[in-house]
Amino acid sequence: MSEPADEALAQFVRARGASLMRYGFLLSGNEADAADLLQDALIGLRGKWSRIRQQDAVEAYVRRSMARxxxxxxxxxxxxxxxxxxxxxxxxxxxxxxxxxxxxxxxxTR
Known part of the structure; x- marks a missing residue:
């Protein structure tokens, strides 16, 4: 992953991390499991960051990954x-x- 992509991912996490953590808490009911869900989703996101074409769909991707x-x-x-x-x-x-x-x-189906 390139430096600009790493920085863009870090910026996304800074901007939306708290919201995603709250979503994980709603799913799991505790902070430790919420953090694990978010971390696993972000690890998956990092590998796919360069292939995501619609940057406004990133949060939806992470939430869907956490739910699954x-x-x-x-x-x-x-x-x-x-x-x-x-x-x-x-x-x-x-x-x-x-x-x-x-x-x-x-x-x-769409």
């Missing part, structure tokens, strides 16, 4: 599907292991 990470963690911890989602069991073959998978509402 929180859902993954929530599923692992609870072993169930998120509210509004249904468990579906894939077809099984004899002797194979099966596990219910969560499927949620499909996003609206």
């Amino acid at each position: 990470q929180y859902i993954r963690i929530w599923r692992r911890r609870s072993g169930t599907c998120a509210p509004g989602w249904s468990a579906r069991t894939p077809g099984t073959r004899s002797g194979s292991r099966s596990r219910a998978r969560c499927s949620g509402p499909r996003p609206a």
